[in-house]
Amino acid sequence: MNHSNSNISFDITEHSHRRFNQLLGEWVLVSPHRSKRPWQGQQETTEKDTRPQYDPTCYLCPGNVRANGETNPQYPSTFVFTNDFAALQAESPSGSFAKGMLQAESERGICKVICFSPRHDLTLSDMEATEIKKVVDLWQEQYQELGAMEEISYVQIFENKGSVMGSSNPHPHGQIWAQSSVPGEPAKETEQQEAYFQQNNRSLLSDYLAIELEEKTRIVVENEHFVALVPFWAVWPFETIIIPRRHFGHLGQITEDEKFGYAGIMKQLSSVYDRLFNTSFPYSAGIHQAPTDGKDYPGWHLHMHFYP
Template sequence: MNTQEMKSSFDQKKHPHRRYNPLLDEWILVSPQRANRPWQGQTEKREEKTLPEHDENCYLCSGNLRVNGDRNPEYKGVYVFNNDFGSLMKEEVKSSGISSGFFSLHPERGINRVICFSENHSLTLPEMETGDIKKVIDVWQQQYEELGNLDYINHVQIFENKGQMMGCSNPHPHGQIWAQSSIPSIVSKTQDNLKKYADKNGRSLLEDYVKQELEADERIILENEDFVAFVPFWAVWPYETMIVSKRKIENLLQFSEAEKLSLASIIKDLTTKYDNLFEIPFPYSAGIHQSPTDGEPHPEWHFHMHFYPPLLRNAEVKKFMVGYEMLAEPQRDITPEQSAEVLKGLSLVHYKSK
């Protein structure tokens, strides 16, 4: 077979290929021919169980005693507090760090906070009302501003780990904020690539990318007036998605009230589809990428939110990032287009409500 025949016979639905991620300047291997391979490896226990609205043993529930001895107030709605076991410390230490040959380190200062989405121990994002999710976004906005205004905080990372499979230590629906003095590595890498594109083209990378995704209409899952949700062309995780603002918004502080409501709506719809996929509370890690709070202008930034769920075939089988992924580059079996088709076809009525 000559080169031309090989090119003409290529089918991205059947043949292995690599895809480029412009946000991280990395490649991913896609191997669609492996999608039907037999599985006799580890399976996960189904996570669903009936949770009460209030659990007297939960240290996140309103009115309950936390591990450090503090007692939560009888809160209603969103509740924020400093993480009792934070990964960062706000106290300043006097040290210039170490920089000697291969040995470089410097002290890292910051604040960790927990955000309980509501007082209801059993209520996850897809089961909340859109207006109540908007209140969570209001708090994200307030926390980004409050923490970002501290002179030693240069980055505010907002995220959620949902489900035991993602290392969540408490089933009460909540998210976290890690605010720190350095810009983390992945964020810094994303920022560099956003800036390179903006400097070269005079436009936002994600603005141009979303325009092409809408034109292609192969990976779009949801769309409203202000946001688009889709499976990225370069997605690593089986049902990975992104939410991107249509308007080039650098960070949460630039959101209008209407845009916050639109974001709440598309988060609810996307997470509902996730739960409906295997009819379980769908595990994932999700988080926001937005401009740092280092006091510098960042016109290259464009607000987006990542969702990284590990489940692959059903509620018991997940994608493992091992071997080749650890040593070479990310790899996936089903194509992003196949994942998008599955997610797009799912109902917006939560399976528990049917």
Template structure:
């Protein structure tokens, strides 16, 4: 295949954008910035951690002695419930509108030292249940519920205790709106659900499949931007987290552990990433075009200390990557699904 070695562009039907792929550049020498190696050695409980059970947070509130997932209102929220309403649309050049919402933090467990892949499947299943419960609760009052995790200092995570975030807003964010429009257009033009069809096509080819089970599939998408980006989606039509069956929740916990363990094994480090769920916005009545999915955006490029930067051409023209999606998927597939924590720095 000529595209394995030569520059080409790939189309992302989910955002209706293109990405430039330059596989011939993957072996170029690197003399740029290198990150400090991640130290995995953390205690099960850190007396100085704001998120550990029983500890006092930055605002003076003390956490309960929780076990399992723990959710609380973010002490420094990006969105506020009681922002006074204001709208200025008088000029097409200077438009603004009030944004209201709420922000919550979810600690995955009381263990300060265990990230998602290090937790047993049963503990991850509890996290899945919290995701669904929080979505269901917040969706009653808000136009969008963002459930995501920033893992690692490289991704801006300010506290090493394994946790994620939940932001609910009275507006549908731009990225979600683009996906909504693209999926609706695909259904209108083809009569098929975009991601359900894509999932079926990837299963038949298998070159970009990283891991799958009876209910879920994780692939390095054909149009991936980040070097080891993955897309995780149900195999059957499920517009929202709340549409998942008991069995699908069980198998989601299982595949999350398997996928994240492969990430950690790739460069023998706690693999940093930003991940989050996209599904049909709560207020949307017609959801035939929507398919629930999670994006994993990890920045590491060629080792635990060398990352991909989206700068220059990416910021001024369009995304560009050096490693093909097929090469990335093959490297992830080659990893063990057994987490060997003691071999990491």
């Protein structure tokens, strides 16, 4: 390896380096010089989305019949139901499999679908903040209801927007997976946040957010209660994270004012994404919050990841 440039001062905006992801306790590679490449890629105009307000063939629209034969109610705002094609089943038998390095064990859970709006032609960025607030209300209700079940250790609330992200239906909706174990990424975040809190008696994300608010180089949008920013350790292009200004661990602890703030920041951020390439921008977004396994997690600080 050539060390002839060892006398040059390191510049984080110019030189390749590793950045530490505080939430996962892992290093990620960053190559800032690659962003300076001239753009010679494809440019095209996008077709205008002309979805109808109601689609008689959509299994999520009000009054329509789903695959299992059930008829959706004429819901006026939000609607939640158990997924007809669930990835997890509550009645899965206990068991495990082991053959040398090949290991598996059963996983129980409940999968639900949440329709954000009765209208087939909307996304979060099209909805009014008061309408999105009703979605937050339902998220809170479902987190508390599912998390109270003895066999549920974690409640995942997420949205895959756009067919490129695997969404099988353009009707505005998200999913909830409540399961018997804590998934890998939230488990790592639990370990990092609890260790930081034990050592500092403060939230890891509160201290991190204070640095970002001082630097003001990665903030995308903000309001009284929430800040959306590009995390210092971002890996994906246009990756963002929404962090509450107040330290609280899960949706059961959010206030009414913060619900309105949450709805507003999601509308702002999704609108920014849509304007980026003048299209309904696809992404995977997920709320990360404290496990529901009956233990106390004073270090947990709710946040939401967006991976476009």
